[in-house]
Amino acid sequence: MIADTRADFRSDTVTRATPAMREAMAAAEVGDDVYGEDPTVNELQDRLADMAGKEAALYFPTATQGNLAAVLSHCRRGDEYLIGRNYHILLNEASGTSALGGAAPWPIDVDENGSITPEAVRSAVKEEDQHHPVTRLLCLENTVNGSAQPVDLIDDLASTARELGLAVHLDGARLFNAAVALDVPIAALLDGVDTASICLSKGLGAPIGAVLVGDAQTIGRAFRLRKMLGGGMRQVGHTAAAALYGLDHHVDRLSTDHEHARLIAEGFRQIDGLGVTQATNMVWLTPPAEHSEALAAHLLADGILVCAWQPTMRIVTHLDVGPGHAEMLIDSVRAFFEDIGQDGRP
Numbered sequence: 352m353i354a355d356t357r358a359d360f361r362s363d364t365v366t367r368a369t370p371a372m373r374e375a376m377a378a379a380e381v382g383d384d385v386y387g388e389d390p391t392v393n394e395l396q397d398r399l400a401d402m403a404g405k406e407a408a409l410y411f412p413t414a415t416q417g418n419l420a421a422v423l424s425h426c427r428r429g430d431e432y433l434i435g436r437n438y439h440i441l442l443n444e445a446s447g448t449s450a451l452g453g454a455a456p457w458p459i460d461v462d463e464n465g466s467i468t469p470e471a472v473r474s475a476v477k478e479e480d481q482h483h484p485v486t487r488l489l490c491l492e493n494t495v496n497g498s499a500q501p502v503d504l505i506d507d508l509a510s511t512a513r514e515l516g517l518a519v520h521l522d523g524a525r526l527f528n529a530a531v532a533l534d535v536p537i538a539a540l541l542d543g544v545d546t547a548s549i550c551l552s553k554g555l556g557a558p559i560g561a562v563l564v565g566d567a568q569t570i571g572r573a574f575r576l577r578k579m580l581g582g583g584m585r586q587v588g589h590t591a592a593a594a595l596y597g598l599d600h601h602v603d604r605l606s607t608d609h610e611h612a613r614l615i616a617e618g619f620r621q622i623d624g625l626g627v628t629q630a631t632n633m634v635w636l637t638p639p640a641e642h643s644e645a646l647a648a649h650l651l652a653d654g655i656l657v658c659a660w661q662p663t664m665r666i667v668t669h670l671d672v673g674p675g676h677a678e679m680l681i682d683s684v685r686a687f688f689e690d691i692g693q694d695g696r697p
């Protein structure tokens with residue numbers, strides 16, 4: 352947190368390792384992971400492959416690198432992949448797939464839950480023709496901006512993709528949030544997908560890391576790409592131990608984050624004039640446009656950090672947010688609107 356911050360709702364990436372997690376990190380048995388000799392990394396990979404119902408898994412420093420290696424494992428230069436138009440790989444990973452691998456995204460419209468339809472996938476695939484790129488891959492995401500994508504939809508999209516000869520990769524940065532919200536094991540959400548990256552530094556609270564799961568052949572290609580991208584790491588059993596600790600202790604508690612988000616949304620809904628939506632651990636707040644900047648400044652002055660995007664702010668709950676923080680946020684927003692004078696100025 353920044354000096355006088357009282358609550359940080361910008362992202363679930365801001366958590367710091369708990370004392371117990373730090374103990375697990377310090378006690379980890381380690382080896383050189385580039386040689387495949389780190390027992391704790393191997394344990395993490397085996398564990399997540401098993402939980403995901405996949406043959407193999409590979410530890411990455413970040414989910415961005417895991418996604419990049421996955422897309423490039425599926426696509427050759429000049430291929431295209433289909434992806435929801437607001438998905439992270441397309442908007443927030445610095446166009447790595449195009450810049451470094453020559454694989455171009457083809458954006459597909461999403462509905463208000465961030466979902467794409469099988470029909471949209473069907474109509475986006477290019478027919479075979481010398482003029483067109485080869486459509487090779489469908490990229491999904493779960494959750495999308497907090498919205499859990501249900502098992503049936505993923506299954507439908509995956510079987511459509513397979514029928515069309517496409518592989519499927521899923522960005523599961525918050526897959527455990529989806530699994531907890533839908534009350535299903537992660538394997539159920541990954542049944543039809545070929546590869547998925549699962550982030551460890553968000554809801555699970557580890558300081559770093561993601562694991563890519565999939566079939567042995569694709570993970571083998573990703574292994575080489577990881578090296579090429581500079582992601583071959585050494586004694587990273589210490590950080591893998593944090594992730595194992597998170598898997599043991601921080602999965603079921605994600606429902607607490609979802610409950611805090613629900614409480615925040617409920618509090619906001621008692622205040623006139625606010626647009627509010629909530630899904631899993633994210634709350635989206637749209638204040639009247641004329642008050643947006645002043646509200647952001649007011650929250651900051653109160654020591655409360657949010658993503659003060661316009662027109663809609665993002666508020667994310669996580670391991671370091673308690674019910675007191677949720678109330679502090681609601682009270683601060685309420686006080687701001689109560690203080691607005693007759694002339695509409697705060």
Ligand SMILES: Cc1ncc(COP(=O)(O)O)c(C=O)c1O
Pocket residue numbers: 364412413414415416439440492522524525550552560561
């Ligand atoms: C949906 C989604 N995918 C991927 C990532 C990338 O994760 P990392 O920061 O580990 O590269 C993020 C990070 O915020 C994300 O929100």
